[in-house]
Amino acid sequence: MELILKNGLPHQDKGVQAVANAFSVNSFSKNKMYFANPTLELDKEALLHNIKEVQKTNGIHPEYTALNGIQDYLNLDIKMETGTGKTYVHTATIFELHKQYKINKFIIVVPTLAIKAGTRQFIQDPYTKKHFKDVCGYGTEIELQVLDAAKKKKGKQFFPSAVREFVSGSSQNQNKIYVLLVNMALLTNSKMLKDQYDSGVEDFYKPVEGISATKPFLLIDEPHRFSKAQKTFEFITNEIQPQCIIRFGATYPTVTIGKGTAKKTIKDYHNLLYDLNACESFNQNLIKGIAKEHFEPLSKKEDKVKIMAIQSKTSAKFNLIQKDGPTKSFELKKGDSLSIISEEFEGIVIDAIGSNFIELSNGQTKSQGEEFSTDIYSSSYQEQMLKLAIDRHFETERINFDRKFKIKTLALFFIDDIYSYRQDEKSGKETYLKNTFEKLLLDKINQVIPTLNKDTEKEYLEFLEASKKDVTACHAGYFSQDNSSSDEEIANEINEILFEKKKLLSIKKEDGNYNTRRFLFSKWTLKEGWDNPNVFTITKLRSSGSESSKIQEVGRGLRLPVDELGNRISNEEFKLNYIIDFTEADFADRLVKEINDELPKGFVITEEKLNEVAKKLKQDPDDLFFDLFSKKYIDRKYNINIENQIQFFEEYPDFAMGLNGNKVVDRNTKKDKKIKIRPAVYNELKTLWEAINQKYVLFYDKIEEDDYLKEELVKLFENNVFTDVIITSKRQVIQTTDDNQMMANEDSGVQYTISRPLPYSEFLKRINKQTNIPIQLIHEVLISYAEKHSIDNDKINEFSAANFVSRFNDWKINKLQGRFSYSKSNIKLNGTKLSFPNGQPKEEITQGVIGTKFIEGTPVEKYLYDTYAYDSPLEKDNIQAVIDEVVVYGKIPRSSISIPTITGQSYSPDFMYVVKKADGSKTLNIVVETKDVENQSTLRKTEEVKIKCAKEFFKQLTIDGYTVEFHEQLNNKKIKQIVDEVLM
Template sequence: LELGIVEAQKKGSQKKGRNNFPLNIGTFVQGSIQNRNKIYVLLMNSALLTNAKILTQEYDSSAEGYFQPLAALNSTRPFVIIDEPHRFSCDQMAYQKIIKEICPQCILRYGATFPEITSGKGKDKKTEKDYQNLLYDLNSCQAFNRNLIKGIAKEHLEPLSGSKDEKVRITSVARNDCAHFLLISGKQTTSYILHTGDPLSLVHPAFEGIYLTAITATGVEFSNQTIKQRGEEMDVDIFMSSYQEQMLILALKRHFETERRNFERSFRIKTLALFFIDNRHSYRSDKSDEHPYLKEMFEKALKQQLEKELKHPVNEAYREYIEASLQDLSACHGGYFANDNDSSDEEVARETKEILHDKMALLSFKHEDGSYNTRRFIFSQWALKEGWDNPNVFTICKLRSSGSETSKLQEVGRGLRLPVDEFGTRIAKDEFTLNYIVDFTERDFAEQLVQEINKDVPATIYITTDKIRKVAGKRGLAEKVLFMDLIANDYIDMDFKINPAKRDVFFTAYPEFETGLADDKVTDRNTGKNEGRKVQIRPDNYRELRNLWEKINEKYLLFLEKEVDGMVEDALYDILCQNPLITYGTLYSNRDEVSSDGETMKVKEGTGFEFQFEKRLPYNLFLKRLHQRTFVPLQTLHRVLCKYHQEQQKINDRQINEFSLSNIIKAFNNWKYDNLQGRFNYSKANLRLKGTALSNPDGSPKKEIVQGIIGTRLSEGIPPEKYLYNAIAYDSPLEQTNIISDVDNVIVYGKIPRRSIAIPTFDGGTYSPDFMYVVQRKDGSKELNIIVETKDIVSENDLRGTERAKINSAEIFFDQLKLDGYRVHYQRQIQGKSIQQLIAEIQGE
């Protein structure tokens, strides 16, 4: 394989005299035609196809008889591989030149982003990706879920000022004349008029060092190359040096957490961090009067963090690495900027060369002379234009805000590749996470990224073993039991592929699987999902709820009617007579073949294979697992199986397997839901109430609770004073509406923490409703205690069997509570019925 690179000729580089054919193009053309033992590759960028004369002019010498490079390239009938295909839409000059003048045998377009084609107008308007003869499509969701790239942990800091309403708005612009700015600070507003060359610090001192460089018909451009349109707002805090300093400190903490783990591996990984900044001059000064404040700020923070690292118990080699870093802070970091190409500074040139071109040197721990190579912090302004990335970037810190959503997605992509160790070997077996640190204006990035990724999820997707493990844990099931249930119901196949025909039914039965992207692949450290954000409990409101809360937290036991024992034995026997005992499972493979019809690539279904396999279980384990899932005594299960074997003579040891187990469990659960509703009662247990989810053992309220226990989502704003908590944490839009609804006559109300009450249900599980209310009667004479089960569904017919069983259990439980002297109204709420209507109905009783 022989690589040649074509670069634009620099001004003044062409010597006088004979105008020779470009050497690398000539080598490519001659080698391709004359040498069959090599593959010749020629690398060039799109600008050479459209702007440079190097390909189009006639030269004094030739290659294989061709004096013009484009004609010479045409003669080789090459294969063209296009990287970054979104830059080569089919109607662009560069692409048309490839088609019409180079005339390749084949074009392979390879990249993460493709151009789009829009057709139709109005309601008929349709936009789709410009895929031509699509051979392979690995969507983002699959890449994350299959651990082909790093996961992402996004993190941001709230503004230091504590105020999110201090903004600068561009109200109007006059091309090449002036721009009008409005500073909004609380309820006060101040107008400013700026001309080209004016400093933005005239509007707010936080913008020190940024100037207005251009005014267009629709917006403005600043000296940090940020472009803002008329009507856009800028958040003041993102330009404040103190805020940037905190972001640097946060990024360094995350970096060293990762670096410590990577260094202590048997095959070490050099850990890099990438910083995107607004202004090159804040890091690198070309003049004596310029002040690189960001560089000084970084070195100060780095020194402090390195000194902290030495206090950790680390191995001797890592200690030496940290000490070498402390001895020369400037060697630990470097930058690359577009202007560096014109710099005469040798150190800048050497730094840029290492970062941009010599990646293996950057990823090494030592220089050739044996001294430590401590450079691992990279600063840049416009990395996208350089096309740079490095697999060992584990932290990206954005000290500036992006413009477009596409830019944001591409920037995070700079750190998603799987890393290599110090020997250049790709590490593909472990899971890695990219720390992605942004300012507060991009606080929603993680959610937006997940939405963007899930747009690409096809109609048929795969679930992962990790997801099965998590869902099984949440439901209190064994992983294999859950897996076999999914197989038995034909929700998935043995390749974990979801059956398209049963997709909706599957997601209704198991909504936990519906999210395309695995839960832990893109996380937001600010939401508290991983670290447990705390929500304050309002103590005065808890005291109003205390009596109701303690009553519904008293422990009760569930007793089935005596007749049920006999019903269970008969039911199990009838289930066995329906032939759930099978010898083996059957699997069918699906094969897709990619072929050409002469013009386009087609995918057709090929011939698959049929597989039969067994998964036997020891009889004692078979009984034990059946007992764990049905709660039927082991003796009863054994008695029924023996009876069936003696009377029907159909059981052999090959039938005692995973498939039979799953079939029996499924059939027995269906029987329970159909036959045991209401055939049980509750009895109060003589147990002293200890601490609860909201209270300490002495009965006093806790100060705070983890957000995830009362709601996975968090809404901005402050809830009504009557609400139990100081934040709006919820799981569904209907719950959010309930929380922000300030209903008359309600004394206090609150979301019930997940799984806190744990009312026992007849299927062996527990149930905890959603809301609790203390309400004043209309005549003011008596308080009403109301418990509400909120279901964000259109009709109660949409309830699953398990949900109906829980609600049925709750109704009987609260009836028993009434018999024991404490009345609680239990109500169900679905879409279309407000909490105010529900309370009004109870008040009218």
């Protein structure tokens, strides 16, 4: 097959013409040197006029046009999303600039060898040459010179031949365009271009001097890898000295501008001519859509393990970080099982310990400081991810085969360790991931074949029969270690993945047999510079790190597919299945934010937007307009005043068009901000504060009949407690809204049943740990239950244990209200959130524990802190309320008071007050729980129970000699009403 290139695609033509139209015939003068480009006249006024006209035509936003400018060279930027054909566009741009302005010396600079190989392959492909020469009608060809690292030899060093051919090529030869392709490392880490050689070209003995003399136009691919502060960019501008730099990319570097409150980080665009962003690309169906999917954790524990330290290659220290329990420390040596830390790791042993890493018997390597979930690294979780990926692949593949011209469907897996897939000759470890994959693939093929129609799906049936006959031939891997391998089979795999895209996309081989290879495995080696249009599923069995670009991660599968004849299919909507683990459950939301954050802020407010925000803020639209106008945020025509935009978006984030609401953040809400505690106010509150911080124990009243509790527990087990272990996926599809913003919508996931029983003793311990019911009693209850009901061993599992704990907690809430009491413990108060062990107040408190939002101004003298911080509107009203009868008051730091409740959770109220009657006759203490809800019916059951427990607690506190009034406050009640009620 041939990959059929299409000319005349509007989204690509716009990029080519944007560059060409930045110039005019008068922009150039003839150069005297036969090997050099025409000279670009840096007439800034004329060039900026052309640039603005192009930007106007392409609708470039004012935020970006404000970054226009010309230096000692001309910089032009073309932004095109991954998968929309950047390589085609920059190649077409070369031809167009040669056609219109006789430019024929170009340098293409790329960041990596992989991108270099892809660019080289594209330009040198005979079909590409024929396309641009004949189909597009340029009537000329590119003579590509590729600069590679020179091998060190003894004796005379020869001038690089690629540079020689590039420099000496005549600009008078209109049948050739000379292009030099070079990767970043050769500009920064090599002396090749700076060295002086014994022989040269055109009187140049330093390659870089010869290159500079050609007055080249230089193209940069993946500009986010070429910050202008880097040595590479400095070398380009100072040594190569191109007349024009044209950057093509989906992502650009960032720069920080402004000072103080006006300081902000922006994309480093410079004369942006074309902006084909992700929203436009998705909206115009220029790339695949994305359906992200992950499995919920298998267990309810969500425990994590962290490698704390490696001890001289002999042992490793681990911390087990439990969600519902204390952190535990372990020290393990080579040969120890990780099941010592958690039973989730059953069967996984430490095979080796290095200077800062450990190797596990399942083929994985973990580094010092690395943190990983007990669930994710259990074989059952990864096995289900593989199964889901195979299921999604076959869903798509069957549809793609049922076409007049079929689409070869590919899937890509990013994995943890090469030796889980590729046999390690030295260790002889089992390739557990490869073996599991082949088993699951064979199971799926056997499952699908009987469902096929032998008449209408004959070819797909034959394709699957061929796959079944040789499952190993269905997959291949590429890892960086493979580059030094001498294995011929591995070499063939690499060649097909990296360089024989057409072969990989072919359904049949040249001999007529089916080409079943369609599952690819890598360790993030296949990233920028490699893509295949027919990747429909990407499965990430390893984390790539939270700081990586989300759009770059999915970029390997965004390109629109091609059919078996090489035709690009652009008249349909396709989805890329993206499967990850639950630690990245927010991937879709982060991707949406990343895409929306790329959009510029709006500079004109529509009437509809004004009405929408006014309704949300419960204001009259006319009043809101007047407010914005009086603050000079907008003018009479609704235009946003650019000089005040930062303050505007901070005060009114709902107007930040094209952005998520969390794009604009209050600059005061820094996590490390400290708030001062006023010692005089604290001393007034000290007695109340210390009283409510006393440790109390919750006691359940004795249950009358001996068998009552046992009978109740049997009933709980009869309430559908025993269940299978079901792993459930959550799927989100990335879509665009009418106003070109991105959003993630829920879609249907899958559920798989897994055999994962617990040992009976462990089952009892799990319940005991979370309920405090004696193990012996649980055992007796289960014996009674088993007399009437059979128990499937597979259903003695973690889900069943969690079900019982949930039923038991509900039972406590419903049955034990009124059957408990509080008793003061003998535990001595030893410091609090506000005070030291000696009772003296602390100087300050972290802002986050009392509120995430601020009110400008200095609080009244009777308030506990020197800053007003709050979380909800109701809390804001409370702290601003000036009440004469209140002596002192303050927000109670979050989770600082620990009142035990029958829900099994502790409780901490929100405000504390000391109040006094107007005549001074009586002083009272009040503790308030604020709930920003309309009425009691909207409170969740557990919240209601906590509040009832709190009322009992404060009753007991009063009985023990310290009177405290406890009140709950819903948002239809003012704090003044509560104070008045207490003082009546």
